[in-house]
Amino acid sequence: MNEQPLLVHLIELRTRLVRVVAGVLLVFAALFHWSGDIYHLLARPLLDVLPAGASMIATDVTAPFFVPIKVTLLVAFLVSLPNTLYQVWAFVAPGLYAHEKRLILPLLFSSVVLFLAGMAFAYFLVFPVVFGFLSAVTPEGVAMATDIDKYLSFVLGMFVAFGVTFEVPVVVIVLNRMGVVSLEQLRRARSYVIVGAFVIAAIVTPPDVLSQIMLAVPLWLLYEFGIVMSAVINRPSAEKTA
Template identity: 55%
Template sequence: MSRLPEHDDEMPLVSHLTELRTRLLRCVLAIFVLFAGLFYFSQDIYALVAAPLRTYLPAGATMIATGVASPFLTPFKLTMMVALFLAIPVILHQIWGFIAPGLYKHEKRIAVPLLISSILLFYGGMAFAYFVVFPIMFGFFASVTPEGVEMMTDIGQYLDFVLTLFFAFGVAFEIPVATFLLIWVGIVDVQTLRKGRPYVVVGCFAIGMVLTPPDIFSQTLLAVPMWMLFEAGLLCGAMVKRREEQEAETAEADDKTDQPPATKP
């Protein structure tokens, strides 16, 4: 197994900075192109994102805009964030293109699946928030509204609220990747993580308490998936680590076999 990077020629600092600038411009261009294509549908996009709350609004109630420019700026902001989220594969591809020449071949073999899984997990976290968490959470909020209080939510506050949850669940679903990297790089071993499982569970609920609204339903809906995803990352990390150890033992055995026999004096 080769231990050298695929491109081991050193590049001057100016060349690195030039390439970094080019890749950053590509990321910005991708976001701009997506935003330009989505801007016409900004009102429809906001209506789609607001659907989980609007379903549970009382009959005759609507969302409101308390700011003068909110009817325009709020969908504009949402469209920009949607363009950013959709451009994540392009952004990660540019990051990969920048760091890939400095990686070893065995590192690239692991890095590509990690890159793809990171994208899918982030989108999976956002989808979980929209289709599972939002209906349960907004239904709960609507059911506990005091009598005599009309539930009418400002569109700007609602957007900030859901964007926070989208980002929180998207990042939380990256736990398997983070756990796998900790094991693969050798920062911690599998046994240490297994012994620290109770602390991980408590930490998941603490993070859920900080990142979600102050109700037990939202906290549990974030904490439990985080714990299960940690277990998935732990399992994958243990499997890959065991495989690498077996390959290393096989390579060591082959080296001993290839050595010429010692001659007796």
């Protein structure tokens, strides 16, 4: 690896950051016209369970304008992720050894895919259950009229919770490869992980048992998947040593 002056690295970092921001803004500009439709798509899991004639509300004067903008900006960030990841990789790759590149590149790609999978799991499977439960337990005479800004905050929180949960295999693999924990220690910690998964689910999700199970069970299964993948990754090196 060739060492370069700090100023060169700072200029390279600035260039990469500018390209990342430019990519997000270009996609945002392309999607801006459909901001309302994009928010409606995000709100559909709740809108589908609202009683006939009910709708969402905006308690802030500027919310009808800014909330769809926030959602569109989030979508623009997700759509431009390939460009963002490329810029990150182009910046760090020259400083990595060949074996580090072989490990980090698949982990980086897997992290993004798993996070997006967690968001999709929340949107298509968890949200209908959660909002259906909340609609069912709404007392008679109470209108379920959710503020669009608070709905966005709730949805983003759930997206982050499930996205991070789906990163468990990557965390397990990294900890194992760094020598922090062995495969045997990971297997012995299985019972603690199961209990911890349900505790985390009880804190993060709404107070219905089904949605808590829908977070805790994938967390546990993904932990098991991380153990399996760690064993597969370690096998070639173990055979080579033998």
